[in-house]
Amino acid sequence: MDYKNVQPLTDFDWEAVEEKAGKIKQQEAGSTNDAYEKSFNSFTEQEVIEGVIVGITDREVVVNVGAKSDGVIPVSEIRYNPDFKVGDKIEVFVESQEDANGQLMLSHKKARILKSWERVNEAFDNQEVINGLVKSRTKGGLIVSLFENIEAFLPGSQIDVKPIRDYDVFVGKQMEFKVVKINHEYKNVVVSHKALIEDEIEAQKAEIISHLEKGQVLEGTVKNITSYGVFVDLGGIDGLVHITDLSWGRISHPEEIVSLDQKINVVILDFDEAKRRIALGMKQLTPHPWDGLDPNLKEGDHIHGKVVVVADYGAFVEVMPGVEGLIHVSEMSWSQHLRSAQDFLKVGDEVEAVILNLDRENRKMSLGVRQLMPDPWLSIAEKYPVGSKHTATVRNFTNFGIFVELEEGVDGLIHISDLSWSKKIKHPAEFTKIGEKIDVVVLEVDAENRRLSLGHKQLEENPWDVYESLFPVGSVHQGKIVSLNDKGATVMLPYDVEAFAPMRHLDKEDKSKAKNGETLDFKVIEFSKDARKIVVSHTRTFQEGNDAARDGEGHKEQSMQKTVKQINENLEKTTLGDLDVLQKLKEEN
Numbered sequence: 122m123d124y125k126n127v128q129p130l131t132d133f134d135w136e137a138v139e140e141k142a143g144k145i146k147q148q149e150a151g152s153t154n155d156a157y158e159k160s161f162n163s164f165t166e167q168e169v170i171e172g173v174i175v176g177i178t179d180r181e182v183v184v185n186v187g188a189k190s191d192g193v194i195p196v197s198e199i200r201y202n203p204d205f206k207v208g209d210k211i212e213v214f215v216e217s218q219e220d221a222n223g224q225l226m227l228s229h230k231k232a233r234i235l236k237s238w239e240r241v242n243e244a245f246d247n248q249e250v251i252n253g254l255v256k257s258r259t260k261g262g263l264i265v266s267l268f269e270n271i272e273a274f275l276p277g278s279q280i281d282v283k284p285i286r287d288y289d290v291f292v293g294k295q296m297e298f299k300v301v302k303i304n305h306e307y308k309n310v311v312v313s314h315k316a317l318i319e320d321e322i323e324a325q326k327a328e329i330i331s332h333l334e335k336g337q338v339l340e341g342t343v344k345n346i347t348s349y350g351v352f353v354d355l356g357g358i359d360g361l362v363h364i365t366d367l368s369w370g371r372i373s374h375p376e377e378i379v380s381l382d383q384k385i386n387v388v389i390l391d392f393d394e395a396k397r398r399i400a401l402g403m404k405q406l407t408p409h410p411w412d413g414l415d416p417n418l419k420e421g422d423h424i425h426g427k428v429v430v431v432a433d434y435g436a437f438v439e440v441m442p443g444v445e446g447l448i449h450v451s452e453m454s455w456s457q458h459l460r461s462a463q464d465f466l467k468v469g470d471e472v473e474a475v476i477l478n479l480d481r482e483n484r485k486m487s488l489g490v491r492q493l494m495p496d497p498w499l500s501i502a503e504k505y506p507v508g509s510k511h512t513a514t515v516r517n518f519t520n521f522g523i524f525v526e527l528e529e530g531v532d533g534l535i536h537i538s539d540l541s542w543s544k545k546i547k548h549p550a551e552f553t554k555i556g557e558k559i560d561v562v563v564l565e566v567d568a569e570n571r572r573l574s575l576g577h578k579q580l581e582e583n584p585w586d587v588y589e590s591l592f593p594v595g596s597v598h599q600g601k602i603v604s605l606n607d608k609g610a611t612v613m614l615p616y617d618v619e620a621f622a623p624m625r626h627l628d629k630e631d632k633s634k635a636k637n638g639e640t641l642d643f644k645v646i647e648f649s650k651d652a653r654k655i656v657v658s659h660t661r662t663f664q665e666g667n668d669a670a671r672d673g674e675g676h677k678e679q680s681m682q683k684t685v686k687q688i689n690e691n692l693e694k695t696t697l698g699d700l701d702v703l704q705k706l707k708e709e710n
Contacts, residue, residue, distance in 0.1 A: 169232045174209050184213055184227055192225035199229060201269075212236065237268035241310055245300040250317060253298050255291045263288055265298065265312055272310075273300070279313035282322070325357040326397050333392055333399070338406065343383045351375045353387055353401055360399035362387060367403050369410045369443025371429050378403070410443030411484045420476050424488070428470040436466045438474060438488060446486035448474060455491050455498065455530025465490075497530045501568050505531070509563050510580065515555050523549045525559060525575065533573030535561060542578045542585065542653070545619070585650045588618060592655055597644045597662055605637040612643055612657055619655070620645070626658030635659055 172192065176183035181193045182205075194213060199205045214231035244251045253265040253273065263275040275298070277285060302311035341353035341360065350363040367378045379385060387401040418424070426438035426446065435449040453465040466472065474488035497504070505511065505527065513525035513533065522536040540552050553559055565574035592598065592614065600612040600620065609623040622643060627635040635641055647656035 169212055169214050169235055171210055172213050172227070174205065174207050174211055177205075177207060182211075182229075184211060186213065186215075186225070186227070188225055190225055192227035194227045194229045234270045237270040238308075240268050241271055241273075241300060242303065245303055248299065250297050250299060252295055253312065255294050255296060258288045258292060263291055265296075267298075267310065267312070273298075273312045274309065275312050275314065279311075279315045282315055282318050322357065323397075329355065329358045330392060330397065330399070333389055335389055335391060337389045338386055339389065340384060340386055341401075343379050343381055343385060346375050346379065346381060348374060351379055353385065355399070358397070358399065360387065360389070360392075360401040362401045362403055366390065366401070366405065369404045369407070370439065371437075371445075404443075409484075410441060411481065414441070414444055414481070418476065418479065420479050422476050423473055423493075424476055425471065425473050426488075428466050428468050428472060431462050431466055431468055433461045433463070436462050438472060440486070444484075444486070446474070446476070446488040448472075448488045448490060452477065452487075452489035452491055455494070455496055456526065456532060491530070494530075497528060498568055498571050501531070501573075502566050505563050505566060505573065507563050507566060511561055511563070512558055513561050513575070515553050515557050515559055518549045518555065520548065523553065523559075525561065527561075527573070531573070533561065533563075533575040535559075535575045535577055539564070539576035539578055542581060542583055543618070583650075585653055588655070589648065589650050591616075592618065592620075592645050592648055594645050594648050597642055598657075599640060600643045600657065601640045602635055602637050610635065610637070614643070614655070614657070620657045621654070622657050622659060626660045628660045630663045 170186055172184040172186035174182060175185045175191060177196065180196055182196050182199055183191050183193055185191050192213065192215075199211075205211070211229060212232040213227040213229050214235065216226040216228055216231070240251075243249065251267060253267045255275070256264045256266050256272070258264075259274070262277045263280070265273045265275050267273050277288060279301070280288070280291065296314055297317055298312035298314055299316045300310060301313045301316060303309070339355055341355045343351055344354040344359060345352040348364075350361050351367065352359050352361055362375075364372065364375050367375055372378060385403065386406060387403055388405050389399060390402045390405070391400040392398060424440050424446070426440040428436050429439045429445065430437040433450070435447050436453075437445045437447055439445050448462075448466070450460065450462045450465075453462065454460070472490060473493065474490050475492040476486065477489045477492075478485070478487035480486070511527055513527045515523055516526050516532065517524040520537075522534050523540070524532055524534055526532050537546055537549060540546055540549070544552075546552050559577060560580055561575040561577055562579045563573060564576045564579065565572075567573070598614050600614045602610045602622075603613045604611040607624070609621055610627060612620045612622050614620050620643065622635075626646070629635055629641075641659045642662045643657035643659050644661040645655060646658050646661060647654070649655075
């Protein structure tokens with residue numbers, strides 16, 4: 122082409138061309154930078170990434186992680202593995218992307234620790250069994266290394282299912298563990314070897330129980346003896362023989378039957394698969410003693426035995442090993458008085474008894490011992506006729522009287538009204554005490570209902586026969602007010618005879634009222650021998666002018682005072698034989 126004749130364009134825009142060229146250069150530069158940036162890995166600080174060892178010096182290891190510049194780690198962090206070399210892949214923790222010198226700072230040690238923590242947490246979440254090295258002993262347990270970088274605590278109680286005394290024997294050993302606790306705040310880890318053993322034992326128990334059947338007979342070893350039973354090792358699982366299932370007879374402690382480490386045969390009575398509980402029996406492997414009881418034995422027969430248990434309600438008597446009968450307390454005596462079996466028998470006593478009831482089907486036997494003694498009530502009328510006098514023992518009080526025992530099996534009642542002629546007794550405890558002796562006279566005999574009515578005051582002459590002539594209506598006597606209430610006063614007359622003065626009869630001549638403790642003249646206005654009541658009045662003494670009558674009666678009282686006083690002093694001791702004394706006194710009046 123001939124360029125000589127080419128003429129330049131006069132309207133060519135050089136500025137536009139230059140501007141376009143500049144834009145093209147900027148786009149190309151941007152694309153180049155993007156491509157360059159994309160050629161490096163994207164990562165952030167405080168994370169674990171993978172790199173390649175590109176250099177090893179005496180002090181540092183250079184690692185290429187695909188960044189703009191290589192990172193370094195201290196050479197001490199790879200000394201645990203002398204096989205590391207250039208070209209090997211290695212995990213590192215990004216501490217900072219640039220230090221003061223623009224260097225990427227990495228840590229292999231921290232990367233390993235973080236990875237180890239991840240494994241520990243996985244093991245805890247998944248209940249995984251992991252291996253560890255026991256490094257040393259510490260207070261209360263052992264220090265265990267997990268995944269080379271995590272130190273965990275193994276409590277002494279978690280080493281084994283049985284107590285461990287010497288922890289040092291485990292130092293340096295590789296063992297299997299379960300992570301049982303992690304404290305993330307303090308980075309603490311607790312592991313257990315015992316948990317693995319328990320899991321294994323539970324698996325063994327489940328396997329054994331799955332093959333058990335009620336009534337199955339097994340051999341076991343006595344593992345532990347307690348007061349309530351025996352634990353037996355059945356080869357990986359324990360069962361309990363309760364003390365009541367060791368022997369048909371009564372025993373005080375299982376050691377009477379078995380000893381530790383003894384091999385015994387047991388039968389499975391029951392088991393709970395969910396709770397891993399097995400109830401065993403020994404006595405069930407031998408015939409029941411009731412099956413060996415004499416078939417000719419019947420009700421009414423006499424039988425010998427030994428008292429093995431005593432309760433308030435009765436005593437159990439062993440007639441042969443494993444066969445017992447009950448003597449109820451009501452069958453120990455003919456007495457109707459409530460008593461305890463301990464009053465008659467004690468453990469170890471040899472007794473003879475009568476069979477009252479024999480139930481072979483339910484294996485029950487009722488016995489009695491009172492049947493071996495004559496019933497005292499069969500001859501009660503001859504031995505305790507009405508009017509006969511006896512000495513009895515006070516057994517019990519009631520509000521209405523005293524129950525006394527004349528002899529074993531013979532009780533009687535003294536009504537409160539039959540205790541004294543003169544004393545007003547509110548409760549029998551005022552008169553006597555339980556266990557004391559008291560003289561009585563038989564008032565009534567009811568053999569059919571086994572009742573005796575007794576009296577004590579009837580042993581004495583009724584003093585009211587004397588009082589009738591001593592305190593006739595209209596007689597005046599000096600008396601002392603011993604108590605006072607709204608209704609009147611209790612007045613003590615001569616010879617300690619009580620009388621009652623109504624309130625309206627306590628007016629004195631000066632219009633005042635008589636007071637408690639005062640000694641005044643009183644006139645008898647009412648006398649009742651049957652009701653044993655004397656009513657007196659002070660007011661009548663000055664209203665009716667009884668001076669002369671009072672003097673005459675006073676002379677009579679003085680002449681009889683000595684005799685009556687003697688009678689009253691010995692009132693409770695007087696017997697029917699003293700009737701002539703009272704009779705003489707009445708004749709004198």
